[in-house]
Amino acid sequence: MGLCWWHMSLSLCVLPALATSVERQYYPNLCYAKDPDPYLLTGTKTGYGPIANQDISELKEAACGSPVHVWFLARHGTRFPSSQAMGPMRNLLPKIQQQVVGNHLAGRGHLCPEDLARIKGWRFRVAPQEDKRLTKSGEEEMLGLGRRWAHRVPGLRAGNHSWIYTDTQRTRESARRFKEGLGCSTSLPPPEPNRKLLAFYNICKEYKKTIFQGKKTKKGFQDLFSSYELPGVRNMVGPINKRLGYRNKTLSVRSVKLMWDICRYEMSWYPEDTHDKFKSWPWCAVFTETEMKLLEDNEDLFYYYQDGYKYNITSAMTVELLKNLLDSAEGKENGESGKFFFGHSETFLPLLAQLGVAKDEPPLSIENMPENRLWRTSLIGGESSNFAMIVFDCGSERRLQFYLNERPTHVAGCPKGGCNSSDLINYYSKKANHDFGQVCKTDKNQEGASQWSRD
Numbered sequence: 001m002g003l004c005w006w007h008m009s010l011s012l013c014v015l016p017a018l019a020t021s022v023e024r025q026y027y028p029n030l031c032y033a034k035d036p037d038p039y040l041l042t043g044t045k046t047g048y049g050p051i052a053n054q055d056i057s058e059l060k061e062a063a064c065g066s067p068v069h070v071w072f073l074a075r076h077g078t079r080f081p082s083s084q085a086m087g088p089m090r091n092l093l094p095k096i097q098q099q100v101v102g103n104h105l106a107g108r109g110h111l112c113p114e115d116l117a118r119i120k121g122w123r124f125r126v127a128p129q130e131d132k133r134l135t136k137s138g139e140e141e142m143l144g145l146g147r148r149w150a151h152r153v154p155g156l157r158a159g160n161h162s163w164i165y166t167d168t169q170r171t172r173e174s175a176r177r178f179k180e181g182l183g184c185s186t187s188l189p190p191p192e193p194n195r196k197l198l199a200f201y202n203i204c205k206e207y208k209k210t211i212f213q214g215k216k217t218k219k220g221f222q223d224l225f226s227s228y229e230l231p232g233v234r235n236m237v238g239p240i241n242k243r244l245g246y247r248n249k250t251l252s253v254r255s256v257k258l259m260w261d262i263c264r265y266e267m268s269w270y271p272e273d274t275h276d277k278f279k280s281w282p283w284c285a286v287f288t289e290t291e292m293k294l295l296e297d298n299e300d301l302f303y304y305y306q307d308g309y310k311y312n313i314t315s316a317m318t319v320e321l322l323k324n325l326l327d328s329a330e331g332k333e334n335g336e337s338g339k340f341f342f343g344h345s346e347t348f349l350p351l352l353a354q355l356g357v358a359k360d361e362p363p364l365s366i367e368n369m370p371e372n373r374l375w376r377t378s379l380i381g382g383e384s385s386n387f388a389m390i391v392f393d394c395g396s397e398r399r400l401q402f403y404l405n406e407r408p409t410h411v412a413g414c415p416k417g418g419c420n421s422s423d424l425i426n427y428y429s430k431k432a433n434h435d436f437g438q439v440c441k442t443d444k445n446q447e448g449a450s451q452w453s454r455d
Contacts, residue, residue: 077138109245146181356412
């Protein structure tokens, strides 16, 4: 059956497939390559296409007219993997590919001929030099975002702007393409040197201490992350081995996650409107829709621990970014019509937690992952995810509206989606008075790189 999600006025419907995705395990005539409505939500690697809002109606406040300012934060667009993550894709996946083809030639396995042929024809063609660089699809995501916001706020392209991004190619080029879509010059200032603003996760000692729990080795990290892995992930390994025709050689959880990674990366690199999309996503045929959703759930819980509501320090370390947002709410934007920030999932999700967006009660855990939860990284934190505060000047008061991925949302302190700026400022006044160094127990000599880089 088809599924729809409503997330604080953010609605997304995934239409039903022909009742095939679960049954494909046992019926080779049912093919992923023939599924008219494949499951497109893959956690933080979800391409922005299925999430984008194409409604470009002009934004207005009844008693105030058009916006005078936009405060905007985006995660960078779709990117390539790190050179380290490319290693197994380049070296291990071809071995699995040969084994799967051989298994089916030997009469084992349950992939249909079309799916098997596409896996057989797959090649990994990303060069190591593309390490975490923005993809063509990521550029298009940002161009589209800029164009749609230019329509919603026609005065946005005029006046002065701030363009603030971290020192990476993917954020710089995301900012450039968004700016191009907005109709502005594509020149940019240098990257933001103050890491407390967008790269706080890299220098917050207390955050690293809390989420890593003293672990410093790769094995230590793996053991820690396994402690909040959903049991169903390991349970799916057996059926997947059977589906792919394994008898003596058994694929591990690591191999299953590798196949899911290449499935979702290629799904975001070659979006739905790409010609013959399934030829570009052959490894997705390995999974049933139920398994795709389980892996998505598992990633949601991981990011809930790492970047969400599990620990108070995660939201507290965003204090400098929060102060900047409140300055714009109060009218301290120095005459700029827009402030535009481009960061990472570790920037974006902690700010959502600071603002009370997508907060579940009771808290999520291995034992509590309801299907209708609010914390869905596919919907709130995928590639090119964005958050906007729209400011209206109403004379005696400034009015605020908030948008998550181009749809109205609400934040704590402004629960109805629109409120006076004074309401928001008063609600966050205590948190905004915190000092980053005291919150993070960090001094300038301790502002080193993160122990573990993800996004």
